[in-house]
Amino acid sequence: MPELPEVEAVCRKLRESAEGRRILACTVHRCAKPSVARRVTGRQIVSVERLGKNILARLDGGETLHVHLRMTGNLYVEKRTPPPGEARVWMTLSGGRVLVFEDTRALGVVEVLRPPEMEKLRRAIGPEPLSEDFTVERLLAATRGSRQPAKLFLLDQRRVAGIGNIYAVEALYKAGIHPARLAGKLSAPRVRRLHAAIVSVLSDAVQSACIAYSGPGRFVEAETFPLAVYGRDQQPCLRCRSRIRRIVQGGRSTYFCPGCQR
DNA sequence: AACACGACCTGGTAGC
DNA sequence: TGCTACCAGGTCGTGT
Numbered sequence: 426m427p428e429l430p431e432v433e434a435v436c437r438k439l440r441e442s443a444e445g446r447r448i449l450a451c452t453v454h455r456c457a458k459p460s461v462a463r464r465v466t467g468r469q470i471v472s473v474e475r476l477g478k479n480i481l482a483r484l485d486g487g488e489t490l491h492v493h494l495r496m497t498g499n500l501y502v503e504k505r506t507p508p509p510g511e512a513r514v515w516m517t518l519s520g521g522r523v524l525v526f527e528d529t530r531a532l533g534v535v536e537v538l539r540p541p542e543m544e545k546l547r548r549a550i551g552p553e554p555l556s557e558d559f560t561v562e563r564l565l566a567a568t569r570g571s572r573q574p575a576k577l578f579l580l581d582q583r584r585v586a587g588i589g590n591i592y593a594v595e596a597l598y599k600a601g602i603h604p605a606r607l608a609g610k611l612s613a614p615r616v617r618r619l620h621a622a623i624v625s626v627l628s629d630a631v632q633s634a635c636i637a638y639s640g641p642g643r644f645v646e647a648e649t650f651p652l653a654v655y656g657r658d659q660q661p662c663l664r665c666r667s668r669i670r671r672i673v674q675g676g677r678s679t680y681f682c683p684g685c686q687r
Numbered sequence: 688a689a690c691a692c693g694a695c696c697t698g699g700t701a702g703c
Numbered sequence: 704t705g706c707t708a709c710c711a712g713g714t715c716g717t718g719t
Contacts, residue, residue, distance in 0.1 A: 428712060478713080495713045497697080530696045532713070572689065582714090589712055655712090676692070678710085694716080703707085 427494040429587025430630035434638035436475040442502035446518035455513045464537040477550045477586030489538045498533030550586045561620045571608040578608035596622040598654040603686045604679045654680045
């Protein structure tokens with residue numbers, strides 16, 4: 426599910442449905458931090474913010490509810506309490522709705538952060554690719570210090586925030602850059618193309634994710650966004666008809682077109 | 688520093 | 704049908 430676009434969709438929805446509400450009760454189940462319940466109960470959700478793939482709900486009193494969806498997490502507001510076993514955490518909000526955190530694989534994170542911990546998290550996350558902070562110059566400077574393959578460079582949250590496996594693959598395809606090419610050796614024009622590709626792929630995906638998520642559905646499915654290469658091993662490239670290939674980098678699948686990615 | 692790899696978890700699916 | 708093996712959108716810790 427969740428890379429930047431999907432997390433953004435979740436946050437926008439939460440701003441409508443949870444911002445300003447008070448947490449009246451909290452039940453924690455299958456959660457590494459049982460103290461979460463005690464620390465959020467009675468607090469008001471002042472604002473909801475996205476930091477890369479992290480969801481930050483600022484609480485009155487100065488602490489922050491931090492949620493990371495990882496692979497299978499989902500966070501949404503619903504009318505009723507979830508059936509037992511379906512959610513890891515749920516919170517009754519003022520106004521009668523329930524904030525639910527679901528997470529099949531239980532890899533996700535729900536915790537409460539104090540200001541210093543919050544600052545530490547902020548320092549670990551690079552520029553937001555859809556903000557003015559993310560300039561070609563900044564991306565170029567970041568690549569200069571790197572000896573990583575471009576694909577792994579993009580997955581590093583300290584370099585650019587919020588890019589995951591799918592959109593790293595899609596951005597490299599759009600930019601015509603081979604995923605194994607070293608980030609530090611990309612020419613300035615190629616970095617410029619990569620920058621444009623990241624911004625374009627992510628803004629399109631945010632649009633799609635928000636539309637997909639605006640309905641009654643609580644799930645975000647990336648299939649709503651037309652993927653050009655991801656998952657298309659052995660299929661013809663949409664641009665040059667070469668066969669898309671799958672390789673493994675850092676233990677994860679990369680798809681690319683040997684014809685148009687150099 | 689950079690990389691590989693396993694760990695964390697569960698569930699879906701392809702192949703036998 | 705039932706078993707096995709592998710795969711999955713993320714990150715962290717350990718070892719080389």
